[in-house]
Amino acid sequence: MQFIDQAEIEVEAGDGGDGMVAFRREKYVPAGGPAGGNGGHGGSVVLVAVTRLQTLLDFRYARRFKASNGQRGGPKSMTGASGQDLTIEVPCGTMVYDAETGEVLGDLVSPGQTLKVAQGGKGGLGNKHFLSNRNRAPEHALPGLPGEHRTVRLELKLLAEVGIIGLPNAGKSTLISALSAARPKVADYPFTTLIPNLGVVRKPTGDGTVFADIPGLIAGAHLGAGLGHDFLRHIERTRLLLHLVDATVDDPVADYQTIQTELEAYGRGLANRPQILGLNKVDAIADTEAIADIAQQLHQLSQAPVFIISAVAGIGLDQLLQAVWQTLDAAGEPDEFIPQPFSSQLA
Numbered sequence: 001m002q003f004i005d006q007a008e009i010e011v012e013a014g015d016g017g018d019g020m021v022a023f024r025r026e027k028y029v030p031a032g033g034p035a036g037g038n039g040g041h042g043g044s045v046v047l048v049a050v051t052r053l054q055t056l057l058d059f060r061y062a063r064r065f066k067a068s069n070g071q072r073g074g075p076k077s078m079t080g081a082s083g084q085d086l087t088i089e090v091p092c093g094t095m096v097y098d099a100e101t102g103e104v105l106g107d108l109v110s111p112g113q114t115l116k117v118a119q120g121g122k123g124g125l126g127n128k129h130f131l132s133n134r135n136r137a138p139e140h141a142l143p144g145l146p147g148e149h150r151t152v153r154l155e156l157k158l159l160a161e162v163g164i165i166g167l168p169n170a171g172k173s174t175l176i177s178a179l180s181a182a183r184p185k186v187a188d189y190p191f192t193t194l195i196p197n198l199g200v201v202r203k204p205t206g207d208g209t210v211f212a213d214i215p216g217l218i219a220g221a222h223l224g225a226g227l228g229h230d231f232l233r234h235i236e237r238t239r240l241l242l243h244l245v246d247a248t249v250d251d252p253v254a255d256y257q258t259i260q261t262e263l264e265a266y267g268r269g270l271a272n273r274p275q276i277l278g279l280n281k282v283d284a285i286a287d288t289e290a291i292a293d294i295a296q297q298l299h300q301l302s303q304a305p306v307f308i309i310s311a312v313a314g315i316g317l318d319q320l321l322q323a324v325w326q327t328l329d330a331a332g333e334p335d336e337f338i339p340q341p342f343s344s345q346l347a
Helices: 172-179 228-235 252-266 287-302 317-329
Strands: 007-014 047-048 064-066 086-091 093-096 104-108 114-118 149-156 164-165 198-200 209-214 240-246 275-280 306-308
Touching: 007 275, 007 287, 047 064, 047 093, 047 104, 047 287, 064 086, 086 149, 104 114, 114 149, 164 228, 172 198, 172 209, 172 317, 209 306, 209 317, 228 252, 240 252, 240 317, 252 287, 275 317, 287 306
Parallel strands: 007 064, 047 086, 164 209, 164 240, 240 275, 275 306
Antiparallel strands: 007 149, 047 114, 093 104, 093 149, 198 209
16 A cells, blocks of 8 residues: 655635526516526535545545536526535545645544635625615626635644654564554565554553554654655654664664654654653563663663563563553643653563
8 A cells, every 4th residue: 555645636616606687577577676596606625534544645646626616596586506515535634734825724633524625606696686776677797706726735644642763673563563453564674664554552441542653764854864754744643652772783872862863853842752762672682781771871861761672572562561551641641650760671
């Protein structure tokens, strides 16, 4: 499946129908007055958020959308039929911008939430509307107004409570596959993951929490290096960042600092988002003292809880998840959440 998270579309509402000039021509009705009806309103273009879509792929092939026009007013004071509104389905989590001004038009988060992006034109007034004591037989009507026309930019931001971040090959995809039913591509080379992967992890209470594996963060990601510039936006909606650090590299602390620098450079409060660190791949290191020393350094540097884990071997995952649930439960009460010290146990 292709993951398309940005699209630009052209939307055009329907024009209003023209008003009509008509007079009564009925038998036994002398001196019939004006009877021209108003034109119908043009249809509007409306976006609606749905759960069955996960990407903006459909808008790669269909870029122009137009609602129907209103009909012209009729005789006998009949109003023309209004144009049908055009409804366009988008994934939940879609931000909508005016492409020309950059103005945020709306944020479609909840299923069924709607946003009108182009207003239909009003119908023109028929000559009956202009009847007055001074003008008993008006012979003019108004044309319908044109519908709104604009170019809209759609930007999808994944709706996930937990974002898994880290340098390539830190084990993000392996972790999400170990915790959920998601089966992303896993291999031992950089940028194995080219699209964000979503997985639902079950809580002990039975309900699920969405985890997102955010790929492609490297040094310079906020400037467009690697894949991170395209996917950093997906972290914005997360309530918690699960930061994986590869314990087998030469300098795990430097790796942590690289990602943290990118979060700070990207802005939008990402660097201040609650974090839990996972020192991953510890099953490949025999020196437990060295692992504990790295974890201690990370804890002192980040002031965040650090867990010694192995996504492949399943080491420390239960303790990690327990901390995730505690943090999410306390997210609305940050003063009451006190990070637990890192665990130096491998089992």
